[in-house]
Amino acid sequence: MKQVLLLGTLALGLSACTINVRPNLGLATSSANLITDIRPDRGEGSTYAIGERLRLRVQTRAAGYLTLVSLDPNGNGNVLIRNAYVPAGTTTFPRPTDAFTFDVAPPRGLQRVRAIFTRSAPSTQLVFNGTYDQGRWNSVTQAYVEPYSAQDRDIQETFFYIR
Known part of the structure; x- marks a missing residue:
């Protein structure tokens, strides 16, 4: 089954303390730094033409569950990967x-991808459908990780461009 990635402004996460995000969107994340890297296969800030295939590399310090979400330039949210178990180390999607x-x-x-990581399996289903502004997008992702302690969750973001 082929999944088309409606990559607009792909976005990813929030949590508990402030981090530096490449397009700095004021995101917050845990101080645990469980996600040590997330980037497209051509590198952060790279360019892809419509129809090209994309791969996303995520590196984590611990085993856990990863959800990848996107937000396109029109503000439409998508779930790309939902609650995928990943071992510690690097996983490419x-x-x-x-x-x-x-x-x-x-x-x-500009496309943003938000990686949301939890050490334990999520007990709720993350629903991302509809149109979001940045504030609402951050609120939705923050609400998803709030049940987890700060040391058991992390959210990081990467970006690329579609031409």
Whole structure:
């Protein structure tokens, strides 16, 4: 099954203390730094043409559950990966066993991807559908991680461009 990635402004997470995010969006995250890296396969800030295939690399300090969400330039939110178990270390999505690909699609512009990590399996289903402004997007992702202690959650962000 092929999943089309409606990569607009791909976005990712929030949590408990302030971090530096490349387009600094005032995101907060845990001080645990459980996600040590997230980036597109061509590198952060790289450019992809519509129709090209994208891979996302995520590196974590601990095993846990990862959700990847995006926010396109029009403000539409998407869940790319939901509650995927990842071991400590580096995982590239889609994984070889996944039955989908990330094929870059319109709209064109800055794309943000938000990685949301928890050490334990999430007890609630993250629902991202609809249109978001930055404040509402941050509120939704923050609400998702609030049940977890600061040392058991992390959110980080990366970006790229679609031309």
